[in-house]
Amino acid sequence: MRQSKLFGKTIREAPKDEVSANAIFLSRAGYIDKLIAGVYNYLPLGVKVLSKIQNIVREEMNKIDGQEIYLSALQHKELWEKTGRWQSMKEIMFQFEGRGNQEIGLGATHEEPITSMVKKRVSSYRDLPFYLYQIQDKFRNEPRAKSGLLRGREFNMKDLYSFCESQEDLNKFYDRAIKAYLTIFERCGLKAIVTEASGGDFSKEYSHEFQVLTKNGEDNIVICTKCDFAQNSEICKLKDGDECPKCKAKVKHEKSIEVGNIFKLGTKFSHDLGLKFKDKSGKEQEVIMGSYGIGPSRVMGSVAEVYHDEKGLIWPKSLSPFAIHLLLLSEDDKKKQIADKLYDDLIKQGIDILYDDREVSAGVKLNDADLIGVSLQLIIGDKTKDKVEYKIRAGNKKGEVDEKDIKKLL
Amino acid sequence: MRQSKLFGKTIREAPKDEVSANAIFLSRAGYIDKLIAGVYNYLPLGVKVLSKIQNIVREEMNKIDGQEIYLSALQHKELWEKTGRWQSMKEIMFQFEGRGNQEIGLGATHEEPITSMVKKRVSSYRDLPFYLYQIQDKFRNEPRAKSGLLRGREFNMKDLYSFCESQEDLNKFYDRAIKAYLTIFERCGLKAIVTEASGGDFSKEYSHEFQVLTKNGEDNIVICTKCDFAQNSEICKLKDGDECPKCKAKVKHEKSIEVGNIFKLGTKFSHDLGLKFKDKSGKEQEVIMGSYGIGPSRVMGSVAEVYHDEKGLIWPKSLSPFAIHLLLLSEDDKKKQIADKLYDDLIKQGIDILYDDREVSAGVKLNDADLIGVSLQLIIGDKTKDKVEYKIRAGNKKGEVDEKDIKKLL
Numbered sequence: 001m002r003q004s005k006l007f008g009k010t011i012r013e014a015p016k017d018e019v020s021a022n023a024i025f026l027s028r029a030g031y032i033d034k035l036i037a038g039v040y041n042y043l044p045l046g047v048k049v050l051s052k053i054q055n056i057v058r059e060e061m062n063k064i065d066g067q068e069i070y071l072s073a074l075q076h077k078e079l080w081e082k083t084g085r086w087q088s089m090k091e092i093m094f095q096f097e098g099r100g101n102q103e104i105g106l107g108a109t110h111e112e113p114i115t116s117m118v119k120k121r122v123s124s125y126r127d128l129p130f131y132l133y134q135i136q137d138k139f140r141n142e143p144r145a146k147s148g149l150l151r152g153r154e155f156n157m158k159d160l161y162s163f164c165e166s167q168e169d170l171n172k173f174y175d176r177a178i179k180a181y182l183t184i185f186e187r188c189g190l191k192a193i194v195t196e197a198s199g200g201d202f203s204k205e206y207s208h209e210f211q212v213l214t215k216n217g218e219d220n221i222v223i224c225t226k227c228d229f230a231q232n233s234e235i236c237k238l239k240d241g242d243e244c245p246k247c248k249a250k251v252k253h254e255k256s257i258e259v260g261n262i263f264k265l266g267t268k269f270s271h272d273l274g275l276k277f278k279d280k281s282g283k284e285q286e287v288i289m290g291s292y293g294i295g296p297s298r299v300m301g302s303v304a305e306v307y308h309d310e311k312g313l314i315w316p317k318s319l320s321p322f323a324i325h326l327l328l329l330s331e332d333d334k335k336k337q338i339a340d341k342l343y344d345d346l347i348k349q350g351i352d353i354l355y356d357d358r359e360v361s362a363g364v365k366l367n368d369a370d371l372i373g374v375s376l377q378l379i380i381g382d383k384t385k386d387k388v389e390y391k392i393r394a395g396n397k398k399g400e401v402d403e404k405d406i407k408k409l410l
Numbered sequence: 411m412r413q414s415k416l417f418g419k420t421i422r423e424a425p426k427d428e429v430s431a432n433a434i435f436l437s438r439a440g441y442i443d444k445l446i447a448g449v450y451n452y453l454p455l456g457v458k459v460l461s462k463i464q465n466i467v468r469e470e471m472n473k474i475d476g477q478e479i480y481l482s483a484l485q486h487k488e489l490w491e492k493t494g495r496w497q498s499m500k501e502i503m504f505q506f507e508g509r510g511n512q513e514i515g516l517g518a519t520h521e522e523p524i525t526s527m528v529k530k531r532v533s534s535y536r537d538l539p540f541y542l543y544q545i546q547d548k549f550r551n552e553p554r555a556k557s558g559l560l561r562g563r564e565f566n567m568k569d570l571y572s573f574c575e576s577q578e579d580l581n582k583f584y585d586r587a588i589k590a591y592l593t594i595f596e597r598c599g600l601k602a603i604v605t606e607a608s609g610g611d612f613s614k615e616y617s618h619e620f621q622v623l624t625k626n627g628e629d630n631i632v633i634c635t636k637c638d639f640a641q642n643s644e645i646c647k648l649k650d651g652d653e654c655p656k657c658k659a660k661v662k663h664e665k666s667i668e669v670g671n672i673f674k675l676g677t678k679f680s681h682d683l684g685l686k687f688k689d690k691s692g693k694e695q696e697v698i699m700g701s702y703g704i705g706p707s708r709v710m711g712s713v714a715e716v717y718h719d720e721k722g723l724i725w726p727k728s729l730s731p732f733a734i735h736l737l738l739l740s741e742d743d744k745k746k747q748i749a750d751k752l753y754d755d756l757i758k759q760g761i762d763i764l765y766d767d768r769e770v771s772a773g774v775k776l777n778d779a780d781l782i783g784v785s786l787q788l789i790i791g792d793k794t795k796d797k798v799e800y801k802i803r804a805g806n807k808k809g810e811v812d813e814k815d816i817k818k819l820l
Contacts, residue, residue: 005475005540006477007477007479007528007531007540007542008531009531009537011530011531030531033527033530035482035484035485035486035489035523035526035527036484036486036512039482039484040482041479041480041481041482041523041527042479042480042481043479043527044477044478044479044542046479046480047478047479047480050480065415067416067417067454068454068457069417069451069452069453069454069456069457070451070452070456070457070460071451071452072445072449072450072451072564073483073547073549073564074445074446074449074549074563074564075445076445076446079445094506094508094514095506096504096505096506098504098551098563099551099552099553102446104504106516113445113451116445117443117445117451117453118417120421120443121417121418121419121421121440127419130415130417132417132454137483137547139483139484141508141509142509143509153484153508154482154483154484
C-alpha cells in the first residue's frame, strides 16, 4: 500500500493523559485512537496487527478441536440471576434497561449464555466432549483503565469453554490448552510464564495465568530464579530471597502483565443452569466445564510494551502490519522509478508492503518508519545503485541486499 | 469435519415464538440460537456462513479502496450531543451510566465517532479523499424484533464512510459503491434492486436502498414492471397499475427486505463536529461525507428467506457452510471404508467437507442434510458401487458421479 493513501498519519504528541508506553506509541504511530478512558478505536494499521493476533489464536484453537461460535454482547438479567452473578458482578457489568423495562447487561464474560445455549443440544455422554470458542468484544466497567490496551472497558477477547463428562477428560484438555496457549504467545513473540493463581469461586484447585514480564504490568508474581515455579503474589506469601518450595533456590517478585488465564470451572455453571447428560449407565450427571481466555487486544498492548525503543515500535515479524516498509528518500526521478518498480515487483510476489511515496523530507520518513515499527525497512536513497539498503527494526541492524535476495530477509 | 463432532444438533421444533422462515430454519438446523428477542448467538455453522458473507463484503470494499478500521461500541454523551443525536436517537440508542456518572451509549451507527477520530488526522486537501469501513456489531433498542436476523437489537454491520473535498468526488465514489454493493449481493446469491428513498435529515437528494424481494420483508417498494424505476413507498405515492414516471409502463407494490443503504451525508457531521481541511487556495472548507451500510447478519437472514423449501435451507455455493455434505447411509463396514477414504481424499484436495458419520438412521441423516442445506450432498449407501450418488440441494437434482469428477460439481 502507498503510504500517501494510508489513513492514519503519525502524530508528534501522544494524548496528554496517556502514561503507558503501549498507548503512547500505538497512538502516535496511528494504530489506535482513544475515545474515552479504556475505549479505543483501531485505525487501519491497528486492525492489521489485531487481525494477525486473532488469526494466530484461531489457528491454535482449531488445532485443539475448538469450534468457533459467536455469542451476543447483550445479556438478560434472568439468566445471570440463576448463578448469582447479576448481583455479584454489578460493579463491573454494565447494566441498564431495554424496552418494556427489561433489564439488560453487557457481557463481561460468557459462562451463563454458553451454558444455557449448550443445554438445548446436550443430552447424552455421546454429545461430549466438545470445545467452543469465540473471538468477541467484552465490556467491563473498570474503575482503573489507564494502561492503554492492557486494561480496557471494551476489549477483544478469545474465550473458549470446554464441556466434558469426567474430571479426567477435563484435565486432559486443560493440558492441551496450556500447550496451545504457550504456542500462541511464542508465535506473538512473547515469553509467557505459566503462573498458579487462585481458583476463585469456581475451584479449590489453582487456576493458571499466563504472565509476561514488563515494566508496566499491573500484576505481581513470585518466580523462582532457577525452576519453573511461579505464583501470583495474591496467593503466594514468599518474599524476595525466600526459598523456592519446589527446588530450594531463591524466589523473587516481578511486576507483570496477565495475557491469558484458564480455569477449571467444574460443575458450578452446569449445576446452577441445569446442564446435565445421561452417562453410559443411564444416570444423570452434571457436565464438567472449563474456561480459557486470551485477550488479543491485550496481547497487542503487551507486545508494544515489550518491543519498543525510544524511537517507536518494533514488531515481531509475525505481527508486523506489513512485511516490508519501503522508503524512497531521494527526489531524483530515476530513484523514484527504481522504488516504484521494486514496489510493483514485491507486490507481484505476494509480499504485503507499505511504500512511503509521500512528498515529505527524508528525516520525516525515517522517523515515521521507526515509530511505526514494520519489522524490515528497505531504503532507496540518492546513493542507491545496484543494491538496496535495508534495516531490520529489531536491533536496527543495517546492510545492503540484492533485489533477488530480499525474500531471504523475511 | 465429522458431524459426530460438530456442535449444534438439529432440533425438530423451532422456538415457539419464532414466526419468520429465516429464524425457524436457521434455529432448527443449528446455525443460530435465540437468547432474547432480536438477540442471537451463532453456532459453528452460523459463524461459517456469516464469515463468508463478511469476507465477500471485505473483498469488495478493499477493491474500491476502502481501508478497514474498527470503532468501539461504547460511546459518550458529549460527542453525540454536538450533532443533537444523543436526544434524537434516544428511542433506539441504549443509554446508561458508567463510573463517575459518565453517560454512555451503545453505537447504533458511527458517524459521530468516526468524524471525531478523522478530525485529528486531516488538515489539507492532500489528506483527501479516503474511505474507511468496519465490520462490527451495532446495537439498537428496536421496538419490533420479530424477524429473526432481519431486524436485530444486536446485529452485524459493515459501515463505510467516505471523506471527500468536493461534491464531484463524492458522486464518483458513490457510483463506485453502488456497483460494489451490487457485486456483493450477486456473490451472495441475492438480486438487489437499487431503490430511491428519502435522504432523511442529511440531504434533499434521495438516498439509495438495496432491496431484495421476499414474502417476509418489512419494506414496501414501488417498482416498474418494465424499467429499473424503484422507490420506497414511503416517498412514492403511486398505486398498483399507475404509470411509471420513467417509461410509462405500469408500476406495482412489493413487500421486500432492505439489505443495504447508502447516503450522501454532505457536511452535516463535518459541520457539527468541525471536520475541516484547507483547499488548494488555502481556504478552510468542510469535508464532504457519505455513509454506506450493509448488514452481513441481515444478508444471512435474507438468503435464508429467499433460499429454502419445506425441508430446509438451500445455500448458494458461495455461502454454503461446507462445499460438500457426505452422507454414509449404510451400516456395512465396506461402505464405511469407502466413505472414510472419500472423506480423507477430499480433505487432502483442500475441500471443506462435512461427513455425517453419526450412528443414526439413514432417514435422520437425509432429513438433517436437507435441513442444513449444504449446496452439494454425496451419498454412500448400500447400493453404492463404482460411482457416488449426489444431490444438488438447489432443485434437489440427483445423479451419479465418478470420484475423480466430484470437483467438477463444485
